[in-house]
Amino acid sequence: MEVKPRSWRDRGLQAATLPLTAVLMVFFLVPLGLTAVLSFQSTRYYRLVWTWDLDTWVDVFTHVHYWSIMAQTMTMAAACVALCVALGLPVAYAMAHRVSTLEHHITVLIVFAFLTDAVLKTFGWVLFLDRTGVLNGALDAVGLGPAATDILFTPSATLLGMVYNLLPYTIFTIYLSLVRIDRDLVLAAYDAGASKTRTFLEVTLPLARPGIFAGGVLVFVLSLGVFLEPKVMGGGTSPMAAELIRQSFETRVNWPLGAALTLVVITIGAVTLGLAALVLMRLSGRREATR
Amino acid sequence: MSDNTPIIDARGIDKFYDAHQALRNVSLTVGAGEFVALVGPSGCGKTSLLKILAGFEEASAGTLAIDGRSMIGVPSSQRPTRMVFQKLALFPHKTVGDNIAFPLKLARTDRAETDRRVREIMGLMHLSEAYRDRYPAQLSGGEQQRVALARSMISNPSVLLLDEPLSALDVKLKKSLQAEIKRLHRSVGTSFVHVTHDLEEAMMLADRICVMRAGRILQIGTPSDIYYRPSGTFVAGFIGETNLIAVDLERRGSAHAFANGAIRCAAPEIAAQQIADGLSPGRAALMIRPEMIALESAEQEAGECTMEGTVDEFFIKGASIQYRVAVNGIADPVIAEVQGTATPPADVGERVRLGFALADVFILATE
Numbered sequence: 001m002e003v004k005p006r007s008w009r010d011r012g013l014q015a016a017t018l019p020l021t022a023v024l025m026v027f028f029l030v031p032l033g034l035t036a037v038l039s040f041q042s043t044r045y046y047r048l049v050w051t052w053d054l055d056t057w058v059d060v061f062t063h064v065h066y067w068s069i070m071a072q073t074m075t076m077a078a079a080c081v082a083l084c085v086a087l088g089l090p091v092a093y094a095m096a097h098r099v100s101t102l103e104h105h106i107t108v109l110i111v112f113a114f115l116t117d118a119v120l121k122t123f124g125w126v127l128f129l130d131r132t133g134v135l136n137g138a139l140d141a142v143g144l145g146p147a148a149t150d151i152l153f154t155p156s157a158t159l160l161g162m163v164y165n166l167l168p169y170t171i172f173t174i175y176l177s178l179v180r181i182d183r184d185l186v187l188a189a190y191d192a193g194a195s196k197t198r199t200f201l202e203v204t205l206p207l208a209r210p211g212i213f214a215g216g217v218l219v220f221v222l223s224l225g226v227f228l229e230p231k232v233m234g235g236g237t238s239p240m241a242a243e244l245i246r247q248s249f250e251t252r253v254n255w256p257l258g259a260a261l262t263l264v265v266i267t268i269g270a271v272t273l274g275l276a277a278l279v280l281m282r283l284s285g286r287r288e289a290t291r
Numbered sequence: 292m293s294d295n296t297p298i299i300d301a302r303g304i305d306k307f308y309d310a311h312q313a314l315r316n317v318s319l320t321v322g323a324g325e326f327v328a329l330v331g332p333s334g335c336g337k338t339s340l341l342k343i344l345a346g347f348e349e350a351s352a353g354t355l356a357i358d359g360r361s362m363i364g365v366p367s368s369q370r371p372t373r374m375v376f377q378k379l380a381l382f383p384h385k386t387v388g389d390n391i392a393f394p395l396k397l398a399r400t401d402r403a404e405t406d407r408r409v410r411e412i413m414g415l416m417h418l419s420e421a422y423r424d425r426y427p428a429q430l431s432g433g434e435q436q437r438v439a440l441a442r443s444m445i446s447n448p449s450v451l452l453l454d455e456p457l458s459a460l461d462v463k464l465k466k467s468l469q470a471e472i473k474r475l476h477r478s479v480g481t482s483f484v485h486v487t488h489d490l491e492e493a494m495m496l497a498d499r500i501c502v503m504r505a506g507r508i509l510q511i512g513t514p515s516d517i518y519y520r521p522s523g524t525f526v527a528g529f530i531g532e533t534n535l536i537a538v539d540l541e542r543r544g545s546a547h548a549f550a551n552g553a554i555r556c557a558a559p560e561i562a563a564q565q566i567a568d569g570l571s572p573g574r575a576a577l578m579i580r581p582e583m584i585a586l587e588s589a590e591q592e593a594g595e596c597t598m599e600g601t602v603d604e605f606f607i608k609g610a611s612i613q614y615r616v617a618v619n620g621i622a623d624p625v626i627a628e629v630q631g632t633a634t635p636p637a638d639v640g641e642r643v644r645l646g647f648a649l650a651d652v653f654i655l656a657t658e
Contacts, residue, residue, distance in 0.1 A: 187347055188380035190367045192394040192442070202393075206384045 032266075038259035046253045056256040066244065066261065073241040074268070076155070077223035080162045084219045085212055087163070088170030092211075093204075095171075096178035114168040122161055122232045129157060129233075153235030161229035166222055170215035177211025178204070210280060217276040221269050241265045296359060298323050298449055298482045299344065304353035306339050306506075313339040315506040317353070321450070326476050326483040328497035330490055332529075335503040337486045338454060344484060345374045345452050358449045371449040375456045379439040381427040387438050388423035394446040412441045415478065416471075433464050440475065453485040457492065469495055490530045494518065502526050519580075522567060524658045527578050532628075534584070536621055540566070540575040540654055549577055549654060553620030556596040556649065567655040576657045583651040584627035586614060586636055587644045594646025598625060602641050607631065616643060 042051045060066055095103050113121075128134045129152040139148040151157050181204060189199040227242035236243075241261065248258035297320035306314035314336045321327050329337040342348040343355065346367030355362045358371050373394075381390050388409055389396075395405045413420065416437040427435055436456060443451055453472070457465050473496055476483050487493050493500050494514040501511045502525075510522035521527035524535055538549040546560045554577075585594060600618035611631050615624040627645055629636065637643050 182378070182380065184376045184378060184380035185382060187345075187367070188374070188376060188382070189393075190347075191345060191372075191374045193368045193397040193446075194393075195368060198397065203382060 035259045035262055039256055039263055041256045043254050043256060048255055056260045059257065060260045060264065066264075069239050069244050070241060070264065070268070072238065073224060073265075076159060076162065076238065076240060077220050079159055080166060080223045081216045081220045083159070083163045084167050084170040085174075085216055088167055088174050088215060089208075089212065091171050092174035092178055095175050110168055110171060118165050118228055119232075121165065122228050125157075125161055125164065125233055126152060129160075152233065153237055155234060155238035158230045158234030158238045158240075161233040162223055162226055165226075165229065166219045169218045169222070170212075173215035173218065174208055174211045177208045177214075181207045209283060213276060213280055213283075217273060220272055224265055224269050296323075297321055298325075298358060299484070300354075300356040301340075301344070302354045304340070304343060304350045304355065306336070306343065306348065307351045313506055314343075314350070317503075317506070317508055319501060319508065319511070321482050321484060324480045324482055326485065326496060326498045328485045328487060328493035328500045329503060330487055330493045330500060330529075331503035331509075333488065334505075336506040337503050339506075340503075341374075341452050341454055341484065341486050344450070345372055346370045372452055373443040373446070373448040373450075374452045374454060375439050375443050377454045377456060377458065379427075379435055379456065381435060381439055381442070383427055386424050386426060387418070387430065390427065390438060391441045391445055393442060398446060408445055412445045415444075415475070416441045432460055433468060436460070436468055437471070440472070444475070444479065444481070447479070448481060450482045450484060453483065453487075455486050455488070458487070458489070465492075472496060494530070502529065504529075520567070520653055521578065521655060523655055524576055524578075527576075527655065532581055532626055534577075534579050534581065534623075534625055536577045536579070536625075537657065538575055538577045538654070540570065540572045542572050547572070547654070549575070549652075551577070551620065553618050554596055554598050559596065559649070561649055561652060561654065565650075565653055567653070570654065570656055574657055575654050578653045578655060579647055579651060581613065581626040581628035582611070584625065584629075584645050584647045586627055586629050587646045595649045596647055596652075598645045600625065600643060600645065602637050602639050602643055604639055605635060605637070607635070612636075614643070616645060618645075 038048075039056055040052050040054065042049050042053065042055055095106055099106065126133070129149070130136070131147045131150060131152070133152075136147050136149060140146050151160070185203050185207070186199055189203045190196075194202060225242050226240060227246060230236070230238050230240045230243055242265075245258050245261045245265070248254050248261060299319065299321035301317065301319045304314050304317040305312065317336070317340060319327070319340070329340060331337050339348065343350050344357070346362065346365060346369075349364075362370060382393070385393065391412060392405050392409050395408060400408075409423070410420070413423070418434065418437050418441065422430065422434065422438075427438065430438065439456065457468055457472075460468065469492060472483075472485075476496075483496075485493070485496060494517075497514065499511060500514055500517045502509045502517060502522075504525055510517060510526050512520070517526060517530055521530070527533050527535060536551060536554070538551045538554075540547060540549050543560060547563070547566060548559045549561065550559065587594070587597070598616075598618045598621070600616040600621075603615040603617050603624050605615065606613045608628075609631060611628045612635055614627045614629065614637070616627060617624050625645060
């Protein structure tokens with residue numbers, strides 16, 4: 001009997017995914033649809049009115065304030081991606097090639113840090129960075145004077161918190177793509193006369209690109225939704241999209257506005273993901289093209 | 292450099308992996324343009340030796356010179372050697388053209404020269420120009436092999452190291468690539484060191500074969516030396532099927548003679564070159580290749596030496612028929628390979644007489 005590789009066209013596979021599909025439909029697509037519906041209504045005296053108009057959308061597109069927050073969110077997300085890749089790559093490389101005997105211990109440490117509740121870790125940073133916190137205490141002890149640093153409640157602190165919480169995503173994706181690289185390819189480059197640096201640039205880096213890309217996309221999409229770090233570590237000095245949406249729903253009780261802003265962020269995230277998928281497909285597709 | 296200066300001169304090489312010793316006092320020289328095959332069972336150290344030649348591993352002891360230059364502490368990127376990897380190790384993200392040109396790119400060769408040499412080597416390896424912009428994954432197994440060979444040969448290395456690159460191919464493709472490698476070797480002046488566990492391949496390709504076992508070199512010699520004058524029973528049994536018959540070797544005046552109750556010879560005297568170096572009289576093994584033994588009918592004149600026995604079984608191998616004959620006084624069945632005929636000359640259970648010429652035997656030490 002011929003065994004065919006399973007594809008999404010396989011009826012049995014379709015049936016097997018039905019429960020999950022149903023759950024996703026009910027708890028993801030329906031709320032998303034409701035959000036879209038909500039964005040075409042209005043509020044008067046803190047009550048939702050079913051107006052079915054574009055007032056909210058006009059509001060969104062004419063207020064520069066919202067877009068400047070969107071732009072700041074994008075900038076923070078981009079900076080976070082750049083930092084996570086820049087910091088994650090050497091860590092992943094070391095885990096894959098330099099510390100083979102400690103590899104599993106390091107993995108466990110990172111997983112522990114990763115699985116610790118983000119709220120806890122973020123407040124930990126507050127204690128560390130506070131004017132009278134651990135960092136300044138230590139700097140004072142070595143003679144740099146009291147309150148040598150004062151970065152808590154600045155956009156830099158927000159970025160620090162984001163990078164701290166999202167870094168494992170890039171470490172693991174890049175690590176996975178690095179360990180998959182055949183060691184012989186590296187030896188072949190040395191054999192052909194390449195230095196270590198050259199081998200890294202010509203062979204290792206290009207072959208790790210899918211992992212770097214995947215990690216970057218994950219971090220970018222997750223960065224769009226952060227609200228804990230801007231609030232706790234940024235102290236409101238760096239308003240980002242998620243906080244703006246929360247305020248629209250909770251503080252201003254303007255649900256249509258919150259819904260519209262939510263859709264804007266989701267669109268930005270989806271477009272980014274789509275573009276990334278396209279680039280990834282082009283990167284790997286041309287190599288694995290069938291004969 | 293004079294002509295007899297070896298390209299590779301390895302002396303007294305030891306290699307330890309922690310407590311395990313992979314190579315024991317290995318010495319090997321390879322001449323300019325010579326084709327040497329390293330053969331042996333897996334774990335014999337042949338791949339370790341190749342890695343030391345390539346510079347991927349450092350020898351624990353011993354000296355190594357390539358092209359008259361000591362290679363101790365010289366990284367692989369600085370050595371005049373190129374490796375063809377077992378799994379080829381073509382860069383999947385580079386086109387065929389970029390793969391082949393990679394060593395030239397590293398050597399900062401200008402574009403026109405690179406283009407000319409890529410064209411030339413692709414022509415030599417029978418690779419169509421159209422493949423230049425394809426990716427390795429889009430090529431067949433045989434084409435990928437040719438690309439790997441082209442990449443290794445493009446910068447005219449002094450030594451080409453081949454790490455069983457043909458082991459994963461089917462028989463037909465293997466044969467055609469063996470011919471290709473042989474042709475490539477003839478058309479360039481490069482020395483080839485080829486690791487393989489396929490003896491037929493080694494016999495076909497190499498000028499000299501180096502048989503290894505448990506980290507030691509057992510014998511280095513031409514294919515016919517290895518086949519007809521093995522240094523010991525391991526080499527004799529490793530390369531092709533053979534008969535090893537326990538005999539007593541005795542000195543008769545200036546010549547030697549062997550004795551075994553089951554073998555009748557008119558005058559069992561043999562020449563000195565038919566005895567392994569350094570073998571003294573006493574227990575020894577007589578080696579006779581199956582194709583040197585004839586099956587004789589009663590009326591046919593007997594050979595110089597004869598044995599009588601009963602046919603245990605026979606196999607029709609196509610061009611030849613292999614007989615296994617139980618002979619009283621000889622432990623293992625004697626294997627005789629005779630010319631194939633439509634009707635086998637003898638059936639199972641039949642009494643037969645086996646004959647062979649004295650000139651075809653070789654006496655070696657029992658292990």
